[in-house]
Amino acid sequence: MKVIKNIGLVIFLAGLSIFTAVVFVGTFKLEQSTFDEYVKNNNIKSELFIDAINKDVVGKEFNGMFALSPVIAQALETANAQHIKNKEWGKRIFSKPRDMAAALGKPAGSGFITNNKGIMWLLTFGLGILGALMFILPNVILLGRKGIKNNGIYLESATNRGWIAWLVFIFLVSFYLVLYFAPQYAVNWTYLVDPISKTLSGNPAGHWFVYGFMYCTVMTVMAVRMYIKYRHNMYQVVRTTSVLFFQIVFAFLIPELMGRLQGSYNKGYDFKNAFPLDYDFFFSWNLKELIDGGGLGLFILVWGIVLTLVIVPVMVYFFGKRWYCSWVCGCGGLAETLGDPYRQHSSKSLFSWKVERWLIHAVLVFAILMTAMTLYGFFAETRTVLGIKVQAVMNTYSLLIGAVFAGVIGTGFYPIFGNRVWCRFGCPLAAYLGFVQRFKSRFRITTNGGQCISCGNCSTYCEQGIDVRAYAQKGENIIRSSCVGCGVCSAVCPRGVLKLENGPEAGRINPTQVLLGNDVDLMDLVNNK
Amino acid sequence: MEHIVIIGNGISGVAAARHIRKLSDKRITIISAETDHFFSRTALMYIYMGHMKYEHTKPYEDWFWKKNRIELKNAFVQTVDHQNNQLVFADGSTMSYDKLILAVGSKPNKFGWPGQDLDGVQGLYAKQDVDLMEQYAPNNKVCKRAVIVGGGLIGIEMAEMFHSRNIPVTFLVREESFWNGVLPDGESGMINREIERNHIDLRLSTNLVEILADENGKARAVTTDKGDTIECDIVGLTPGVSPNIDFLKESGIELGRGIKVNRHLETNIPNIYAIGDCAEQHEPIGNRRPIEAVWYTGRMMGETVAQTICGNRLEYKPGHWFNSAKFFDIEYQTYGWVFSTRACPDCDANFHWIHKDDDKCITVAFNKDTKEFVGINTFGIRMRHEIFDRWLTEKRDVNYVMEHLKDANFDPEFYSQYEKEIVSQFNAENGTNIQVKKKSWKRIFSNA
Ligand SMILES: Cc1cc2nc3c(=O)[nH]c(=O)nc-3n(C[C@H](O)[C@H](O)[C@H](O)COP(=O)(O)OP(=O)(O)OC[C@H]3O[C@@H](n4cnc5c(N)ncnc54)[C@H](O)[C@@H]3O)c2cc1C
Ligand code: SF4
Numbered sequence: 001m002k003v004i005k006n007i008g009l010v011i012f013l014a015g016l017s018i019f020t021a022v023v024f025v026g027t028f029k030l031e032q033s034t035f036d037e038y039v040k041n042n043n044i045k046s047e048l049f050i051d052a053i054n055k056d057v058v059g060k061e062f063n064g065m066f067a068l069s070p071v072i073a074q075a076l077e078t079a080n081a082q083h084i085k086n087k088e089w090g091k092r093i094f095s096k097p098r099d100m101a102a103a104l105g106k107p108a109g110s111g112f113i114t115n116n117k118g119i120m121w122l123l124t125f126g127l128g129i130l131g132a133l134m135f136i137l138p139n140v141i142l143l144g145r146k147g148i149k150n151n152g153i154y155l156e157s158a159t160n161r162g163w164i165a166w167l168v169f170i171f172l173v174s175f176y177l178v179l180y181f182a183p184q185y186a187v188n189w190t191y192l193v194d195p196i197s198k199t200l201s202g203n204p205a206g207h208w209f210v211y212g213f214m215y216c217t218v219m220t221v222m223a224v225r226m227y228i229k230y231r232h233n234m235y236q237v238v239r240t241t242s243v244l245f246f247q248i249v250f251a252f253l254i255p256e257l258m259g260r261l262q263g264s265y266n267k268g269y270d271f272k273n274a275f276p277l278d279y280d281f282f283f284s285w286n287l288k289e290l291i292d293g294g295g296l297g298l299f300i301l302v303w304g305i306v307l308t309l310v311i312v313p314v315m316v317y318f319f320g321k322r323w324y325c326s327w328v329c330g331c332g333g334l335a336e337t338l339g340d341p342y343r344q345h346s347s348k349s350l351f352s353w354k355v356e357r358w359l360i361h362a363v364l365v366f367a368i369l370m371t372a373m374t375l376y377g378f379f380a381e382t383r384t385v386l387g388i389k390v391q392a393v394m395n396t397y398s399l400l401i402g403a404v405f406a407g408v409i410g411t412g413f414y415p416i417f418g419n420r421v422w423c424r425f426g427c428p429l430a431a432y433l434g435f436v437q438r439f440k441s442r443f444r445i446t447t448n449g450g451q452c453i454s455c456g457n458c459s460t461y462c463e464q465g466i467d468v469r470a471y472a473q474k475g476e477n478i479i480r481s482s483c484v485g486c487g488v489c490s491a492v493c494p495r496g497v498l499k500l501e502n503g504p505e506a507g508r509i510n511p512t513q514v515l516l517g518n519d520v521d522l523m524d525l526v527n528n529k
Numbered sequence: 530m531e532h533i534v535i536i537g538n539g540i541s542g543v544a545a546a547r548h549i550r551k552l553s554d555k556r557i558t559i560i561s562a563e564t565d566h567f568f569s570r571t572a573l574m575y576i577y578m579g580h581m582k583y584e585h586t587k588p589y590e591d592w593f594w595k596k597n598r599i600e601l602k603n604a605f606v607q608t609v610d611h612q613n614n615q616l617v618f619a620d621g622s623t624m625s626y627d628k629l630i631l632a633v634g635s636k637p638n639k640f641g642w643p644g645q646d647l648d649g650v651q652g653l654y655a656k657q658d659v660d661l662m663e664q665y666a667p668n669n670k671v672c673k674r675a676v677i678v679g680g681g682l683i684g685i686e687m688a689e690m691f692h693s694r695n696i697p698v699t700f701l702v703r704e705e706s707f708w709n710g711v712l713p714d715g716e717s718g719m720i721n722r723e724i725e726r727n728h729i730d731l732r733l734s735t736n737l738v739e740i741l742a743d744e745n746g747k748a749r750a751v752t753t754d755k756g757d758t759i760e761c762d763i764v765g766l767t768p769g770v771s772p773n774i775d776f777l778k779e780s781g782i783e784l785g786r787g788i789k790v791n792r793h794l795e796t797n798i799p800n801i802y803a804i805g806d807c808a809e810q811h812e813p814i815g816n817r818r819p820i821e822a823v824w825y826t827g828r829m830m831g832e833t834v835a836q837t838i839c840g841n842r843l844e845y846k847p848g849h850w851f852n853s854a855k856f857f858d859i860e861y862q863t864y865g866w867v868f869s870t871r872a873c874p875d876c877d878a879n880f881h882w883i884h885k886d887d888d889k890c891i892t893v894a895f896n897k898d899t900k901e902f903v904g905i906n907t908f909g910i911r912m913r914h915e916i917f918d919r920w921l922t923e924k925r926d927v928n929y930v931m932e933h934l935k936d937a938n939f940d941p942e943f944y945s946q947y948e949k950e951i952v953s954q955f956n957a958e959n960g961t962n963i964q965v966k967k968k969s970w971k972r973i974f975s976n977a
Contacts (some may be wrong), residue, residue: 144692145726149692155579232858234943349590435829448939449914451853451862453824454540455572469588479935490941492580494855496862496911499939507974518829519846 001138008134022124023178027111028062030150034107046091049079057104065105069184072098073106075181079213084326101184103215113191121192123133125214129221136225146232148492150461156287157358158415159341165415169389180403183207201259201268209256215334216248221339229340233489235500239326242334251330265293269300272328275308276367277429278403283394284378312429316365320443321433322485331422335463336486339419341487346418356425356482363401370397380483401426420463434481442502443485444509445478447471450516452497458489473498475516478507479509532556533838534616534626535595536606538644540824541805542632544831545838550597554838557598558624559729562605564656566591574686577659578693586681608779610878612799628838630787631777631796631803632831635770635822637683642766644740649748650764662690665763669696672762674955676700676751678737679768681709682854685720687765689857699759700732701737701751703768713892714870715881716906720856723886727857740764766791770822772807785809787820792844794834802837804830814847823852849921850904851914859888863903864917877903878928881959882951884909891951895927902930910947911939916973928963931955935968 035058039050044159053074062068076097082089094105113120143149158164178185186207192214197205205213223244228237255268267289275309277280283306291296315323325332369395377383377390384390410422425429438442445468452475458468464482468489471478478489490498533549535542538561546557559567572586593602605619615625619698637652640647650666651658663705666672675691678685678824691698703708707724709717724731736754750760772787783789783797787809794802810819829847834844851888853862868876878897883890889909895902902925905917920930930937932949948965957965 022882085696143856150575150578150580152579154582197893233941234945238943336569342966349886371580446939448911449918450825450828450851451914453571453853454569455575456585456588457572460581473588487941494860495853496860496939499911501942503970504974516832517827518832520846 001142005135005138005142005380008136010131010134013318014305014438016122017128018462019124019128019189021112021184022120023191024064024066026064026188028065028068028105028110029060029110030057030104032058032318035104038104038107039506044093046079046093046134047277047453048082048091048235049075051092052079053104062108062184064187065101065187068105068108069098069101076100084221090209093221098182098184105184106190106204106206109187109191113449114118117191117194121195124192125217131216132221133224135418136221136228139225139228140231143228148494149229150492151340151342159344160415161345165342168415169412172414173408176403176408176412179207179211180407185282186210192448194524196503197256200253200256200283203259212252215330216252218248219244219333219337222340226337226340230491233487233491236491238263239480239487240336242327243329243336246328246331247333248329263294263296265289265297265300269295270330271300272305273330274312274324274431275304276364276371277329277331277366278304279370279397279428280394282378283370283374284390286526291521298523302393313440316433317441318443319485320441320485320500321430321437322483322487322500323408324433324444325423325512326486331427332408332484333404334416338411339414339463342419342461344418344460345416345418346424346463348462348465348467349458350467353467358463359416359425360427360431360434363405363426364428367428370394406474418465420484423484424464430482430484436510437482438479438484440505442505444501444503444507445483445489446499446501447475447477448495448497450475451495453495455494457494458490458498459486461492463488468498477509530554530556530633531627532558532625533557533628533630534624534892535630535632536616537561537630537632537634537805537807537890538564538567538601539570539634539805539827540567540634541634541827542630543832544905545630545632545804545827545835546599546831547597548832548835549838550599551937552835555839556600557603558600558626558715560604560606560624562603562619565601566594570654573653573656573659574690577662577690588641600912609774609777609782609801611781611801614800620645627800627899629801630834630838631782631801631807632805633804633807634967635772636773637766638771639766640768642678642737644707644742644751645766646691646749647740647748649762650740650766651653652685652766654770658782662763663775666691666694666696666762668694670698674699674759675763675764675765676759676761677767680704680733681767681769682708683770684765684767685724685856687767688724689727691763692727692729692857697728697730699732699761700724701735701753702731702733703736705730706735707733709869709871711869711872712906713879713881715883716892716908717869717892719883719890719908720859721885723857723859770806772809772820774807785819792846793837793842794830794845795837802834804834811844815850817847819848825851849918851918856908859909860911861906862912862914863904863906864892864900864912864914865921867892867904867906880955882947884947884950889947893927893930893955894900895930900926900928900929903932912937913973915938917937928961931963932966933972936966936972 044050056071056075076093080092154161168210171500189210190205190207193205193210196213197203198207219284223240226240227237243439250272255270256525258268259266280286290301312324326336373393374392375386376385405426406422452472454469454473457467458472462468465482466483467477485500487500490500533555535546542559544558549555549557562913566587567589569588575581576583590973606616606617608617610617615623617623636761638655651661666675674697676699677687677693678701681895688698688700689964693910706717707720720820721731738752740748741750748764750758751764774784774788776786781798782801787807788796788803789811790803791811792809794804806822808830814818826847830845833843833845849865851864855861873889877894880893891910892906893905902920931952934952940948952965953961
């Protein structure tokens with residue numbers, strides 16, 4: 001079994017290495033006809049740029065995007081600079097250099113990778129999946145009998161912030177940096193999944209498709225790990241299935257298939273992604289597209305509003321915010337699968353809790369103010385509100401919160417700060433759900449009388465950094481806005497002290513008298529002074 | 530300002546300190562020679578198993594003590610000089626007190642076995658014991674086999690610890706079935722099988738004779754009264770604990786097995802109290818033992834003595850008995866009194882149900898004549914403390930308990946439920962026709 005596991009690891013690392021190496025290789029040759037078509041379709045008016053590309057790029061062979069990308073970027077920047085100098089506003093190109101490089105690079109690919117997409121898929125994704133499964137499946141036997149087996153978590157480099165964890169950290173952060181800030185280098189990856197993208201939406205894959213596909217793959221493989229690890233715990237099994245289903249069907253398949261729609265609205269939409277997590281829902285360009293998008297567009301507009309204003313809070317009232325955060329949400333889904341081995345790294349200190357409350361509410365305020373500005377801008381048909389450029393605010397949010405916080409830090413920092421950094425410190429939707437959960441909900445984690453032995457397993461494995469034990473050892477129920485209801489505290493508790501449940505609101509906070517075992521008279525005294 | 534000194538930073542001493550602080554402004558000092566800060570002894574096993582680090586076992590962050598003006602001192606108290614209200618430390622320095630709380634806990638028993646003080650022979654009680662295990666049994670290369678002597682809760686925890694590092698374990702148990710002085714036979718049998726399912730070499734009705742040393746004075750094997758010699762690299766001695774009172778022998782404080790206290794947790798010396806594992810009641814309370822070495826009672830005694838010290842002299846009045854433990858993957862909870870077949874062959878009727886998977890069972894004890902419910906043991910099914918506490922107070926009969934068993938279920942959502950199966954067996958055995966009622970929040974909360 002150990003041998004299978006080790007072979008699996010080698011295969012997985014081989015797949016990962018090829019996947020990484022792919023970034024640096026490949027032959028790119030932009031054909032004249034392809035470029036002409038691009039110019040036409042995108043209505044490019046800058047003859048400076050067209051000339052430069054015709055001269056320096058078209059017909060020439062480049063080795064890897066690292067060779068091609070700077071040339072295109074250079075051409076674009078020089079052309080734009082000249083147009084600005086000449087005040088030729090109409091000729092300016094608004095694409096970012098990196099996006100232009102990616103757009104021209106994609107059709108320019110030639111050579112082994114583009115000609116053998118299937119094989120390349122097998123050598124990267126295929127080996128990765130196979131290796132990971134070979135690494136994970138033997139756990140059915142190796143972990144021993146079913147039950148909580150957190151053995152060795154703090155003895156192993158990967159899960160104890162050792163060098164493996166730091167390598168994973170570097171890899172994840174680099175991956176997100178490419179994704180958000182250098183997509184031109186992901187062009188080779190897009191070829192690997194082109195066939196799948198064509199089957200689904202009919203379009204070639206972009207880097208976001210790579211990400212979406214990879215997200216689903218990673219979640220599926222790591223869900224297998226969850227199923228094995230928590231095979232004694234039906235709550236975990238059901239929850240993992242739910243979160244996987246919503247990711248694959250709602251976040252991935254439906255939006256891709258929507259690309260095939262013939263109607264006036266054929267952009268992908270993730271029906272479960274609620275504002276303000278879906279922070280650009282009320283951006284004016286999105287509103288315009290929805291309003292102009294015929295029946296479907298209008299339906300999505302209404303759905304999005306109802307989802308946030310009615311469905312989300314009502315569901316939180318009945319089930320707690322877990323229904324979203326650990327049963328439906330994609331960010332939560334990744335955290336609960338890929339992130340599960342790192343859940344113990346969330347800081348439990350009071351200090352972190354203070355930081356958490358400041359940060360997450362600040363992001364919520366930021367999101368709401370920004371949305372107010374965009375809505376005002378939309379209806380008043382103005383680009384500045386109170387002297388501030390709406391576009392600048394939107395860009396800042398997208399960069400700082402959308403990309404850096406949610407992506408780079410949110411996932412990249414898993415191995416170091418735990419798997420819910422974004423959900424705990426940043427997600428504005430979580431903050432909103434948290435208010436409802438804290439003040440108007442039937443959900444609670446019930447503490448089982450005086451049975452707590454203060455061992456600390458619950459706190460250690462709380463991914464949201466809640467010091468569960470602090471409540472449990474006093475016999476208090478746990479009612480915290482940040483709790484996502486993953487159920488792991490209850491799973492790891494060796495004394496059966498914790499139960500996630502939905503019940504009447506009366507008695508939710510300090511139900512009846514806190515029972516620690518002492519005679520009731522004493523409990524009176526202990527409680528009422 | 531009155532100075533309260535507490536010897537022992539375990540659960541009982543810390544519970545006392547916290548409650549004294551809540552109730553008063555007195556100066557409080559906690560002394561311990563074990564660790565600087567309070568940690569959870571019950572979690573020691575998880576440090577070795579790698580579930581947690583020592584840091585995680587501390588229930589309060591390190592700033593807590595200063596903020597609550599609880600002074601901490603890491604030192605060993607050599608003697609208590611009550612005539613001068615003074616403690617003498619190992620280094621000769623002294624500290625005076627106005628009131629002294631002894632919360633000094635227990636130490637592992639040793640029964641004079643030959644070789645019991647060799648290197649590689651140890652109990653499991655203190656933080657230092659885990660460090661020793663790490664030294665003598667870091668993995669199954671250094672430690673080819675571990676032998677554990679003594680079939681109680683700490684013994685089985687030690688077995689699980691070694692097992693988590695794939696170290697083969699031989700488990701010597703004096704009794705003919707694991708922990709059958711406490712558990713009824715059906716349950717004890719199930720735990721025997723659980724131990725064996727985890728590949729522990731369980732040897733029942735077997736006593737340790739001698740621990741043999743190698744040339745370096747380290748344990749290398751044990752011999753048993755069955756004539757076997759078992760090679761091993763570490764020996765865990767876990768035949769129970771007894772109060773840690775050696776340093777009090779000459780103090781004039783009345784001692785028995787533990788520190789003798791009355792119902793107010795007062796010793797024979799005014800202004801000296803004893804709580805937790807080390808306290809011994811003159812008269813047992815109800816069915817309880819005079820020395821109760823469990824976490825919960827330590828906490829309760831700490832809460833009680835704090836009231837007394839802050840001017841509200843209170844009796845220690847524990848409510849209904851409860852406890853819990855975990856045997857490998859099987860959780861155990863108990864409420865009220867269920868006696869082992871050995872301890873009480875015919876005092877109450879026991880209804881026993883066991884699931885076909887052999888990993889869940891319950892035993893419900895009730896009075897044969899009056900049918901009054903007196904206690905339940907539950908394995909592999911979590912149950913609500915408050916519900917059973919209430920049923921015991923209300924002196925419900927066993928039929929009522931069976932009928933409302935779903936109210937007591939505390940398993941996570943989506944778990945299979947067994948109440949129907951349990952009750953139909955109960956009906957068959959007792960000629961009753963009880964229908965299980967649906968869980969009712971109203972009943973669960975009806976206490977207030
Ligand atoms: C491995 C293990 C697992 C356990 N699991 C459970 C469980 O699951 N459930 C349960 O209910 N109970 C359990 N127990 C029992 C429970 O931990 C004890 O009952 C409880 O910790 C006792 O607390 P205490 O405050 O009385 O004493 P202790 O926690 O023993 O604290 C006494 C402290 O006083 C210090 N001290 C003693 N003498 C001196 C001196 N002269 N000078 C300075 N310091 C001194 C000691 O070093 C020690 O730190 C377990 C015990 C062990 C060892
Ligand atoms: S895991 Fe259970 S026993 Fe341990 S501290 Fe948490 S609630 Fe208490």
